[in-house]
Amino acid sequence: xxxxxxxxxxxxxxxxxxxxxxxxxxxxxxxxxxxxxxxxxxxxxxxxxxxxxxxxxxxxxxxxxxxxxxxxxxxxxxxxxxxxxxxxxxxxxxxxxxxxxxxxxxxxxxxxxxxxxxxxxxxxxx
Numbered sequence: 001x002x003x004x005x006x007x008x009x010x011x012x013x014x015x016x017x018x019x020x021x022x023x024x025x026x027x028x029x030x031x032x033x034x035x036x037x038x039x040x041x042x043x044x045x046x047x048x049x050x051x052x053x054x055x056x057x058x059x060x061x062x063x064x065x066x067x068x069x070x071x072x073x074x075x076x077x078x079x080x081x082x083x084x085x086x087x088x089x090x091x092x093x094x095x096x097x098x099x100x101x102x103x104x105x106x107x108x109x110x111x112x113x114x115x116x117x118x119x120x121x122x123x124x125x126x
Contacts, residue, residue: 036082
């Protein structure tokens with residue numbers, strides 16, 4: 001009986017810990033963003049609210065405000081979007097948010113995505 005209670009408490013604490021590890025973020029794109037790809041275009045590609053890729057990303061960010069997890073480090077590949085307070089990197093399997101308040105961008109949040117999500121933006125890097 002005691003083991004059963006301890007087990008239930010452990011499960012409850014584990015669930016609470018997992019819930020507390022994710023953040024909700026309200027990320028809104030400014031009217032214009034620049035997309036940087038790995039294809040050597042140092043100037044970037046300008047996107048505005050009239051571009052399909054911009055609309056797809058903006059909608060995805062609105063629909064995925066929750067379940068952001070803290071992270072650090074560097075993630076290879078994908079495309080990078082400079083957007084106000086955050087830099088947004090989109091790889092085949094993740095969206096990573098970078099803080100742009102310091103001289104060197106630092107990864108702060110991450111969210112897993114499927115390979116088919118945000119394909120319009122992923123294809124910009126090819």
